[in-house]
Amino acid sequence: MEYINEFHKEWIERTRQSVASWNRQPASLEEAKKQQERLNLQKAIRESKQKN
Numbered sequence: 383m384e385y386i387n388e389f390h391k392e393w394i395e396r397t398r399q400s401v402a403s404w405n406r407q408p409a410s411l412e413e414a415k416k417q418q419e420r421l422n423l424q425k426a427i428r429e430s431k432q433k434n
Contacts, residue, residue, distance in 0.1 A: 385391035
């Protein structure tokens with residue numbers, strides 16, 4: 383993969399490490415629900431800011 387710059391390279395590598403970590407530790411049903419609630423809240427905040 384070709385990187386745009388050093389920041390891009392570091393960001394991609396951190397993302398890959400996170401994905402690998404998530405694959406090693408699957409979320410429990412309760413954790414998945416909490417994560418989805420956080421994502422839904424973030425989405426609602428983002429959408430309300432776009433309307434203003």
